Amino acid sequence: MNLVPNLLLFGRVLRAAGVHVHRERMVDAIQATEWVGVKSRADLRATLCALLVHRHEDLPLFNEAFDLFFRAHGSSELDMPLFSLGERARVVTRRDAGAPHRLDVEEPESDADASAAFALGAYSTVEVSRTKDFADFTAAELEEARRLLLRLRWEPGIRRTRRWQRSLRGDIDMAALLRKNVMRGGELIELPRRVRREAPRPIVLLADVSGSMDRYSRMLLSFASGLTRSARHVESFVFATRLTRVSRYVAATGGHRVVSRMVRELHDWGGGTRIGEALRTFNTTWARRVMRHGPVVLIVSDGWDRGDPELLGRELARLRRRCSRLVWLNPLLGSASYEPLTRGMQAALGHIDDFMPAHNLKSIEDLARQLRHGNTQHL
Amino acid sequence: MSRAPLSIPASVDALQDALGGERYVAERGLAVPIYLALRLRRPLFLEGEAGVGKTEVAKVLAAALKTTLIRLQCYEGLDVNQAVYEWNYPRQLLEIRMIEVAADLDRAAVTRELFTEAFLIKRPLLRAIEETRERAPVLLIDEIDRADEEFEGYLLEFLSDFQVTIPELGTIRAAEPPIVIVTSNRTREVHDALKRRCVYSWIPYPSFEKELRIVSSKVPGASERLARQVTAFVQELRTADLYKAAGISETLDWAAALVALDRDVIDADVVHETLGILLKNQEDIDSVRGERVSTILARALT
Numbered sequence: 001m002n003l004v005p006n007l008l009l010f011g012r013v014l015r016a017a018g019v020h021v022h023r024e025r026m027v028d029a030i031q032a033t034e035w036v037g038v039k040s041r042a043d044l045r046a047t048l049c050a051l052l053v054h055r056h057e058d059l060p061l062f063n064e065a066f067d068l069f070f071r072a073h074g075s076s077e078l079d080m081p082l083f084s085l086g087e088r089a090r091v092v093t094r095r096d097a098g099a100p101h102r103l104d105v106e107e108p109e110s111d112a113d114a115s116a117a118f119a120l121g122a123y124s125t126v127e128v129s130r131t132k133d134f135a136d137f138t139a140a141e142l143e144e145a146r147r148l149l150l151r152l153r154w155e156p157g158i159r160r161t162r163r164w165q166r167s168l169r170g171d172i173d174m175a176a177l178l179r180k181n182v183m184r185g186g187e188l189i190e191l192p193r194r195v196r197r198e199a200p201r202p203i204v205l206l207a208d209v210s211g212s213m214d215r216y217s218r219m220l221l222s223f224a225s226g227l228t229r230s231a232r233h234v235e236s237f238v239f240a241t242r243l244t245r246v247s248r249y250v251a252a253t254g255g256h257r258v259v260s261r262m263v264r265e266l267h268d269w270g271g272g273t274r275i276g277e278a279l280r281t282f283n284t285t286w287a288r289r290v291m292r293h294g295p296v297v298l299i300v301s302d303g304w305d306r307g308d309p310e311l312l313g314r315e316l317a318r319l320r321r322r323c324s325r326l327v328w329l330n331p332l333l334g335s336a337s338y339e340p341l342t343r344g345m346q347a348a349l350g351h352i353d354d355f356m357p358a359h360n361l362k363s364i365e366d367l368a369r370q371l372r373h374g375n376t377q378h379l
Numbered sequence: 380m381s382r383a384p385l386s387i388p389a390s391v392d393a394l395q396d397a398l399g400g401e402r403y404v405a406e407r408g409l410a411v412p413i414y415l416a417l418r419l420r421r422p423l424f425l426e427g428e429a430g431v432g433k434t435e436v437a438k439v440l441a442a443a444l445k446t447t448l449i450r451l452q453c454y455e456g457l458d459v460n461q462a463v464y465e466w467n468y469p470r471q472l473l474e475i476r477m478i479e480v481a482a483d484l485d486r487a488a489v490t491r492e493l494f495t496e497a498f499l500i501k502r503p504l505l506r507a508i509e510e511t512r513e514r515a516p517v518l519l520i521d522e523i524d525r526a527d528e529e530f531e532g533y534l535l536e537f538l539s540d541f542q543v544t545i546p547e548l549g550t551i552r553a554a555e556p557p558i559v560i561v562t563s564n565r566t567r568e569v570h571d572a573l574k575r576r577c578v579y580s581w582i583p584y585p586s587f588e589k590e591l592r593i594v595s596s597k598v599p600g601a602s603e604r605l606a607r608q609v610t611a612f613v614q615e616l617r618t619a620d621l622y623k624a625a626g627i628s629e630t631l632d633w634a635a636a637l638v639a640l641d642r643d644v645i646d647a648d649v650v651h652e653t654l655g656i657l658l659k660n661q662e663d664i665d666s667v668r669g670e671r672v673s674t675i676l677a678r679a680l681t
Contacts, residue, residue, distance in 0.1 A: 022575045032415050036391060043391065046411035054574035056426060056565065056581050162456030163527060175460060178468030182475070182493060284622050289566055318662070 003038060004030055010069050011052065017065055019058045025051045041070065133334060133359050135215035145361055146222040156203050156296045156371045157324065160196040170195035201296050201324060202233035206282065208301030210240040210273035216331045216359070220300050223364060224250045235290040239278035245286065273304060275344055276311035283318050294324035296371060300358060302332045305344030312344055316351040327354040329367065334359030384555055385444055385515050387417045397443040402596045403435065404589055412580035413440065422538055422559035424574055427582035430626015433562040436582075437519035440558065447516040449557070451503035453526035459533065463543055465500045474498075494547035508541050508553035518557040523573075524566045535573050587614050590630060597631050600638040608645045609634045611679040613657065619675065621663045632656050647673050 011026045029051045036047045045066055053062045137145065164173070176192040205224050209217040221238075228234040228250050236250045237243055297319060305312060320326050328348060332338045334357040340349060349355065354370065357363040388394040391407070391414045398405045398413075405413065413436070416423035425433040441448035451462060471493045478489055501509070507518040520534065537543070538559060542552040561577060563569050585593065591610045594601060601609065613630045625633075633656045642649055650672050658664050667675070 020571060020575070025575065028415075028419050028421070032419065035418055036411060036414070040407075042407055043411055046408050047415060050412035050415050050578045050580055054424065054571065054577065054579040059581060161527065162454070163458070163529065164456065175465065175468065178472065179466065182466075182468060182471045183490065280620075284620060292567060 003033060007033065007048075010048070010065070013065055013069060014052060014062065017061055019053060019061055019065075020055075021052050044070065131360050131362050134219045134331070135359070137219075142219065145219065148361060149219075149223050149226040149364065157201045158198045159201050159294055159324070161199050161293075163197045164194045165197045167193050167195040169193060199293075200233075202235070202290075202293055203227060204290055204295045204297045204323070205234065205236045206243075206278070206297065206299045206301075207236065207238050208240070208273055208275065208299075209238045210304070212273070212302055212304045213300075213331070216300075220358070221246075221250065223358075233295075235286075235295075237282065237286070239273070239275070241274050241277070243278040243281040243286075273301070273344075274307035275301060275303075275305045276307040276309070276313075276315055279315035279319060280311065283315055287319070287322060291322045296325045296327065297323040298327045298329060299352075300329045300331075302330055303340060303342045303345035303348065305342065307344075309343040309347035313347040313351065316348055320351045325354070326352045327356060327367070327371075328352045329356055329358035331357065331359040333357035334363060385446060385558070387444075388414070390414075394443075398439055401439045401442045403432075403439040404585075404592045404596070405436075406589060409436070409580060409582065412578050416560075416578040417558065419578065420556060422561055422577040424569075424577035424579045425560060425562045425582055426565055426579070428584065428624065428626070429564050430628050431582045431584055432627050433582055434519065434521055437517055437521075437560040437562075440560070441517035444517065444558070446514050446558075447512075448519060449503050449507045449516050450519045450521060453520065453522050453524075453530065455525060455527050457526050457530045461502055462504050462530070462533075463502050464505045464545060465502065466494070466547075467498045467500050471498050496548070499545075499548070504537055505543055505551065507557040508543065508551060510551065510554050512554075515553070515555040515557050518559045520559065520561045522564060523561050523569055524563040528570070531570055531573055535570075535576070538573075538576060584617055584624070585627060587611065590614065590627065593627060594630060594634050598634040598638060601634050602643055605637060605643055605645070606634065608680060609637065612645060612650070612676060615675045615679040616657065616667070619667065619671070621658070621660070621666070623658070623660045623663060625657045629657050629659075645676070647676055650676060
């Protein structure tokens with residue numbers, strides 16, 4: 001049986017499909033098929049999966065590729081791959097763990113939608129007003145603002161980690177005290193001290209991309225990339241009727257290309273909002289994984305909610321308990337005549353720490369300053 | 380010391396039998412990765428929701444291989460002093476005082492004496508590679524996702540050469556590397572560099588058949604009927620939209636509780652009385668209590 005070349009080919013198919021296959025594991029896999037045998041398809045699957053996959057989110061991709069490659073029909077058809085590398089297009093897609101949609105970041109931008117207009121303005125020296133509403137921006141101004149946002153410095157508060165480090169002040173480090181002084185016959189000559197190391201708090205961004213937020217959404221995702229660049233741990237999610245994690249895509253690119261791509265791929269982009277349900281999904285599915293170390297949570301939404309306000313209140317309360325600070329950014333707050341009267345906003349107000357505008361550059365700069373200096377609470 | 384190297388089951392079937400002998404139900408999807416980790420001498424990386432039996436794999440494997448289990452529980456800030464070794468400073472100081480009283484203070488000799496194994500506190504990673512072991516132990520590095528990146532970096536180094544250098548003593552190297560099992564609840568992404576070194580296995584919540592077998596074998600007091608009903612109810616409950624689903628250990632606790640209450644069947648009343656064993660989150664309990672219990676029960680018992 002001609003297994004080895006096929007295994008190597010399968011490894012290449014997996015790689016082409018976006019699974020990180022380590023070369024050494026490939027060698028192990030060939031060895032392992034000898035030990036486990038290839039009589040049982042299930043065993044072969046388990047063997048290759050254990051060695052070639054090391055991420056939970058790659059499992060569906062692996063299974064799809066395995067089914068295509070080792071399609072069972074008959075006894076010893078393992079040496080008959082059903083598609084060659086040239087036909088791999090069907091599996092060259094990636095799925096985000098929480099996203100039902102396929103997003104492909106790497107593919108070059110092909111169509112000439114709004115992003116082309118941004119590209120034109122890339123070298124312009126447009127003077128952007130810091131107080132002009134994003135909604136009134138021209139394409140060139142948006143591009144300039146985008147670049148300003150990418151440069152903005154973010155320091156979302158500091159937390160004390162549980163790791164100790166040497167310091168000139170702080171508590172006496174008993175272990176180090178003894179260690180240093182045992183050598184001197186137990187006389188206390190040095191008094192080493194230690195403090196808990198500090199680290200920036202993570203940021204979790206939950207951005208509303210429903211229809212009513214349309215004029216702001218693109219800008220806010222640029223804001224998210226800027227955030228991802230300057231603060232170390234940022235998790236980004238977008239929601240309209242459902243919640244999608246976009247952290248990897250936001251981090252992977254400079255910004256607008258991925259944004260226009262997401263606009264096309266997320267079919268509920270520009271749809272109605274169900275904030276409560278989106279937060280419920282966040283709390284049940286994602287919170288355990290991304291709400292570590294007392295993060296600062298930023299919700300960006302105008303509060304136009306078609307869902308149940310009671311649910312929204314309940315889920316916000318739960319979210320509030322798990323973060324150090326809950327900030328609601330509402331672009332409408334920039335308008336002098338706006339009052340937070342929508343049912344959603346009413347339900348939310350009791351649970352949030354800061355309620356701030358996010359409609360122009362100045363407001364975003366204010367936010368950055370506020371996060372830098374404002375007191376974050378507990379956790 | 381005489382060494383009896385670990386004997387590894389000769390095939391996946393033999394391994395399944397050995398695990399079955401310890402009353403652990405491992406289907407092929409799990410038995411194959413365990414077998415490969417043993418054969419390839421690579422760490423086994425087990426990922427899955429809390430309560431699907433990841434830690435149990437290490438315990439059972441140690442028993443099946445007739446070797447010891449060494450466990451390192453991870454947490455943020457875990458450092459070399461807690462994970463690898465530490466000198467027993469208080470004892471060293473006492474020793475110094477005693478030598479002083481005896482009044483024969485030869486500085487060089489004292490230092491030599493103070494930094495010997497008698498004053499060394501061995502933590503799990505060092506214990507796992509001690510040369511004096513009769514046979515390689517199973518080293519369980521539990522909940523690696525709780526540790527910080529610093530520790531992950533150290534672990535990467537440790538797993539690649541299984542040796543520890545103590546400046547005062549020299550390098551200690553494992554005669555036979557331990558069987559390493561790393562678990563993660565996936566509260567954060569563990570670095571790919573570490574996972575790539577390992578044989579990876581995702582443990583899902585068990586199927587009805589598997590969970591029923593686990594309940595029957597672990598709670599022998601439960602009747603066939605009760606075991607079926609308990610399993611069906613928990614399986615149904617897991618599909619409900621909850622913050623924290625019930626794990627296998629919750630199923631087993633619940634089955635044992637129902638046996639203790641002399642129940643042979645479950646009904647809405649007894650579910651309400653014992654719901655706290657299955658769900659540990661007040662909001663979850665509130666949302667299920669009442670009519671929803673009856674709905675879930677009805678679906679489970681059909």
